[in-house]
Amino acid sequence: MRNLKKLLLVLIFLAVAAVVLVFVLENQQAVALSALGWSTPSLPVSVFVLAGVLAGMLIGPLFGWYIALSSKHRWRKQLRAKARAEQRATLAAASTDSKATVAAPQQAVVK
Template identity: 65%
Template structure:
């Protein structure tokens, strides 16, 4: 059973990697982003989307930890 779970995990990771690779290969057009007058260098669409995805994956857990720590602190203060 343990080996089956590992095999399924490896297959899932390989499928995700294949989808990401296909996405990157299909989105090679360069775009330049402009925000409040600041313009970023022209990069492929795939790079911009993947960077946004990675930032979102990092920010989500960080916000979750912040909220959990705040709630824990409030619970500690209210019990004292």
């Protein structure tokens, strides 16, 4: 089973490499990008597209990581608030019970 997984991984890698190679070979036209007064040297279109894809592959997981951390922080905050509320309820119940035990002997004395 392990060898089958390795073989499948190698085949997928080779297929992706072949697609990238065909893309690079088909997009050799040189272009220069300009934005906000800044321009790049003339490079093949495939260089810019692959750079954009790689940048997206690096930035995408960072956003996912940030969202996971913020939701984990929110979950922990809610958990702490719930624990504090339960602790307050327990203390309130304990103080009510102690008042009832203190009040009971006083009522017995009044009789």
